[in-house]
Amino acid sequence: MPKYIDIAVNLINSSLGKNTHDIIQRAVDKGVSPLIVIGSNLPESEHAITCSLANPQHLYCTAGTHPHHASEWNDSSTNTLRELARSPKVVAIGECGLDYNRDFSPRKKQREAFEAQLRLAVELQLPVLMHERDAHDDFLAIMTEYRSSLCAALLHCFTGNRKSMEAYLALDLYLGITGWVCDERRGLELAGLVSDIPDDRILIETDSPYLLPRSMRPKPKSSKNEPQYLPYIAQYIATLRGQDPAIFAAKTYQNSLDFFRL
Numbered sequence: 516m517p518k519y520i521d522i523a524v525n526l527i528n529s530s531l532g533k534n535t536h537d538i539i540q541r542a543v544d545k546g547v548s549p550l551i552v553i554g555s556n557l558p559e560s561e562h563a564i565t566c567s568l569a570n571p572q573h574l575y576c577t578a579g580t581h582p583h584h585a586s587e588w589n590d591s592s593t594n595t596l597r598e599l600a601r602s603p604k605v606v607a608i609g610e611c612g613l614d615y616n617r618d619f620s621p622r623k624k625q626r627e628a629f630e631a632q633l634r635l636a637v638e639l640q641l642p643v644l645m646h647e648r649d650a651h652d653d654f655l656a657i658m659t660e661y662r663s664s665l666c667a668a669l670l671h672c673f674t675g676n677r678k679s680m681e682a683y684l685a686l687d688l689y690l691g692i693t694g695w696v697c698d699e700r701r702g703l704e705l706a707g708l709v710s711d712i713p714d715d716r717i718l719i720e721t722d723s724p725y726l727l728p729r730s731m732r733p734k735p736k737s738s739k740n741e742p743q744y745l746p747y748i749a750q751y752i753a754t755l756r757g758q759d760p761a762i763f764a765a766k767t768y769q770n771s772l773d774f775f776r777l
């Protein structure tokens with residue numbers, strides 16, 4: 516059975532939270548392990564560490580502040596995050612970045628929190644897991660400044676266009692692809708791009724409980740996405756790339772090991 520690593524699972528403070536054990540088990544039964552649990556703000560990152568320590572075989576996590584939560588970032592946040600990042604369970608700084616689609620935090624505050632986290636990732640030489648939605652120009656400007664000092668950088672849930680994909684690949688970013696690509700309407704553009712991501716720069720993820728792949732048949736009873744569906748997404752992407760699914764699975768598995776240094 517092919518092995519998979521789900522590089523973005525929102526297990527904390529989400530609809531997945533109540534049945535952690537069952538969700539992990541269903542994933543493991545499909546060859547999906549470990550899971551990378553996303554920390555979206557600092558208290559949640561602390562929970563993600565606790566949860567990962569309680570499931571040491573199957574969970575690792577990130578620690579950071581998502582752009583939605585950038586307003587929470589303050590003078591003591593860098594020190595708090597530095598402490599959290601000491602945990603051997605923390606494999607990347609993040610999720611951090613810019614989201615001008617929702618604008619849940621002021622844009623200036625988003626840029627400040629993002630840059631502070633990049634500086635910490637540079638200081639600690641930890642990989643960084645990032646988010647960008649409708650903020651390409653500012654994101655690219657900031658990345659251009661920091662990229663050469665960062666050890667490894669990943670833009671998760673990439674949903675941009677060809678121009679942004681090429682700019683990010685030129686900066687040697689990994690790109691994470693979700694089940695967004697399975698959406699028969701809004702995923703069409705992405706479906707035409709995934710074959711042009713180099714073999715050693717593509718990662719796969721569910722971003723569960725969000726983004727249930729719309730093309731699954733039969734449709735799952737619940738609209739909640741789960742890590743157990745990652746093999747379906749992988750197969751779908753492999754077909755778009757004209758690659759053997761087993762070879763694609765092995766490649767993305769190795770890319771995840773390399774990126775997170777597992």
Ligand SMILES: [Zn+2]
Binds near residue numbers: 645646647671672
């Ligand atoms: Zn995200």
